[in-house]
Amino acid sequence: MVTTSTETLAAHVRGYAQAVRLHLDDLGPDVVDDLTDGLEADLTDSLLDRTATVPDAGRSPSAPGSPSGGVGSGAPGDAVLDLAAAFGPAAEYAAELRESAGLPPRAAQANRLARRWALGRAVVVAWELGSERWAHAWRPLTSTPAWAGFRDFVRSLAPVWWVLRGWAAAMVLMYPFGGTPAIWPWSTPGRIVLLAAVVVSIQWGRGRWLPRLSWAPGLLRVASVGAAVAVVPLLLYVSEDRPSDVGFSSYEAGWSDGYNEAQYSSVSDGGGYGDDTGVWVDGMQVSNLFVYDRNGDPIRDVQVFDDRGRPVRTMTAQGTAQTWTVPELPGDWFFQPAIASDGRERWNVYPLRAVDVNDVEWVPDESDPEWVTEVPRPLTGIQPTTMPWPFLKAPTDIPSKVVEPGTDETGTGDAGTQDPDAPATDAPAGTVPGGDRPASDTVPDEDPAPATVEATEAD
Amino acid sequence: MTQLLKGVLDAAVLAVVEQEDGYGYDVLRRLRAAGLADIGDASVYGTLRRLYSAGALTSYVVPSDEGPHRKYYGITAHGRQMLATQRKEWQEFTGTVAGLLGNRNEAA
Structure with missing residues (x-):
């Protein structure tokens, strides 16, 4: 019946032709092509003839196609096309094709292989048996038009x-x-x-x-x-996200990476590009630093240097060009440098402020002599945002007076436990008025303007 | 029938193609229409391919407006020669066998 969708018919024909080719695949691609070129057209024509004649098979006994010809014989309208019922199993069709074409049967080839490799034969036989059974078991599913459509989709x-x-x-x-x-x-x-x-x-x-x-x-x-x-x-x-990947939200993954690495060493062993630059704490890259004074109050715009006088930069060249996620703040952020009074950027002034990923434009990097790299800078009218402090108040007060070894200060239970020989710089923790919890005092109002600091000699 | 057919399939296919070029199923249909109803699809296609390899047939591809292209076969000079030989052999053979079997069945 031609009402059966032409595409479905074509899909079935292709599937059957493909199965026939598979049974010839020991002959080499050229021979198979030669032998089965035009096979789809022949099968299609034959099917169309059968569908036309099967309903009136009784009227024309000499019509081609056996009465069992499986096309549309059951339900003429939306018959499931089973080409194997019409043409016989693909294996037999292939065998007939190769025999009439004067080519050796497949079994002979398999035997030749078998004589060479007994194990090979076992594997081949097991495979062929297995795949035949497998195909047979799934035939109720694989002979449906839906399956043909699915297979076409997968093939595409x-x-x-x-x-x-x-x-x-x-x-x-x-x-x-x-x-x-x-x-x-x-x-x-x-x-x-x-x-x-x-x-x-x-x-x-x-x-x-x-x-x-x-x-x-x-x-x-x-x-x-x-x-x-x-x-x-x-x-x-x-x-897997890696800290070295540009545009990557590093907080979460950085945390887990850092956590995993911290199990083994406190220093990152630098698995990839950029891993050993910037500031790391226990194997986790640091994006921002927060400084508290001796009373536990936050301090803004603190310049940080190391013992060699080098500015401590959490934002490497790469870090400045990538977005970061920040604890307890939604969105992705670009960190921004402080601008010194001479107009130069200072990246070692903490805490760093940041701009939402949607509020930046890319401008040429002034520190790049060739002006080829671009850096994200806030759009006009956008001020960098202060990032949330980990604590409103640091949990510990540090008295400015160095505790004398052996002297038990009033109200501190810690001092007595300190090593008396400890150097003075290792001042023991002093009074802990707020316990270990952050104090609930409010942080002083923030200056909305970008940080401006004095330029220093050290750079 | 099948065994008999195998012996003359080459000649039958050559004879059909000699009348007019045809593609695989077309040749099959004409053979069936001529009375060889039980002939197998693949047998005909394989025979066409073998005759082509032997140089008895030539082939060309005709693209189809809708659906897959068709591979047409035509007979070559060598094919005509082959057919002539087989015709002669067949006539001699049927004459011999008819003499052997007699003509008891008049209807045949």
């Missing part, structure tokens, strides 16, 4: 798989040379390898460029299976 995704396969192969190939899996490798040789692998994979997928050797299809199959196995862990690996 093949190019995606080719690209993925090439990528996975490139990652595996680069691994011995120290390549780190990445969607787009950093190094130029890595990129060349990736592009080459993807192009080759696509060409192989299209049936081109395959060496005309007997083992080439086997190699392709092994490579495909290997890539399929490798692609899952590789994708999991690259989809």
